[in-house]
């Protein structure tokens with residue numbers, strides 16, 4: 001069971017890989033090697049031309065706090081090729097992280113994450129693109145759940161190692177306009193044995209609107 005979870009978890013994530021990594025990268029899971037298709041994988045957590053001024057402003061603000069301010073920028077890749085011992089999946093087959101699966105910048109999930117270990121917080125600056133539409137002009141609730149899960153999940157992983165999402169509860173308070181910028185702010189509140197309890201809020205770029213409040217439970221994988 002846990003071995004299967006580990007396989008699921010690793011498909012499409014880039015947990016222990018650094019931007020300068022090339023070719024095969026061993027990870028902490030027995031029998032699993034991950035290999036990048038490209039020698040220099042793109043870190044999607046850097047600004048591109050589709051980022052709006054609010055997104056850029058917040059990015060600069062958090063980046064400035066990375067110099068002695070307790071924050072660090074988290075790298076973000078879109079794909080790895082997996083070599084998993086005994087796995088029937090074609091080892092050469094490309095997989096893509098769900099949140100990085102569109103080719104055109106700006107169409108889907110535009111985001112970058114910053115981590116503060118002392119505060120047990122992972123913050124994601126998120127600009128939903130036009131292909132994430134739910135209600136006309138607004139972001140689909142499933143996409144909102146995805147970015148909450150990804151942000152809180154990354155926070156849990158950076159603090160505790162490998163985890164899987166066991167429970168996700170969201171109160172949707174105000175819709176998120178496509179093309180706007182929001183701040184996804186997650187925090188590990190409590191750890192009890194294998195259970196990692198997190199909270200996550202999404203607020204508008206200027207902090208005036210609360211879009212969602214949520215709790216996410218992760219279970220540590222003993223692999």
Ligand SMILES: CCCCC/C=C\C/C=C\C/C=C\C/C=C\CCCC(=O)SCCNC(=O)CCNC(=O)[C@H](O)C(C)(C)COP(=O)(O)OP(=O)(O)OC[C@H]1O[C@@H](n2cnc3c(N)ncnc32)[C@H](O)[C@@H]1OP(=O)(O)O
Nearest residue numbers: 001005013014015149150153154157163164165166167219
């Ligand atoms: C989250 C991953 C993040 C990865 C991040 C990677 C890199 C970071 C960098 C950048 C960020 C990039 C990407 C982020 C990517 C993805 C985020 C999305 C993550 C997902 O998309 S992930 C897929 C959806 N997720 C599943 O597909 C899980 C299906 N599920 C299972 O695989 C099992 O169910 C499992 C493993 C959860 C537990 O199974 P198990 O056998 O290991 O453990 P067991 O059942 O014994 O539970 C042990 C103790 O937890 C308690 N417990 C369990 N479940 C509970 C619940 N729901 N409510 C309350 N308590 C619960 C029990 O009551 C017991 O408690 P006690 O010990 O006190 O008795």
